[in-house]
Amino acid sequence: MRSAQQGFTLLEMLVALAVFSLAALALVRLQGVTLRTAADLDSKALGQIVARNLMVDVQSDPVPPSVGEEDGDVENGGRRWHWSRTVKPTDDQRLLQVDLTVDGQPGASPVVLSFVRVVE
Secondary structure, X not given: OOOOXXXXXXXXXXXXXXXXXXXXXXXXXXXXXXXXXXHHHHHHHHHHHHHHHHHHHHHHOOOOOOOEEEEEEEEEOOEEEEEEEEEEEXXXXXXXXXXXXXXXXXXXXXXXXXXXXXXX
C-alpha cells in the first residue's frame, strides 16, 4: 500500500509566496500614498487657517487695503508661509474684492481665498 502524500510541493509554496509578496507590496505602497495624502491635507488645513487669519487682519483693519498687489511672509504653525494679495475695485464703489493666495510648501497646491471688504 502506498501511503497518501500530504503537504505542499515546492512549486505550490513558491506560487503562494509570490502571491503573498505581491499583496504585501501593494499594502506597503498604499500606506505610502496614505501618509503623503495625510501630510498634504495637514498642510492644506494649516494653509487655510493662515489664509483666514490674514483675511481677519484685512477685515478688522480700520483702513482698507490699497488697490493693487502685495505679498509677504508670515510664520504660523512652526512654518513660514508666503502670501500674496490682490485688491481690485468692484462695480459697487463701497466694496473691494480681495484675492489672497497662501503658499507653504514647494510642490503643494496653494490655498486661495477671495472675499469682499467694505470701504469705509
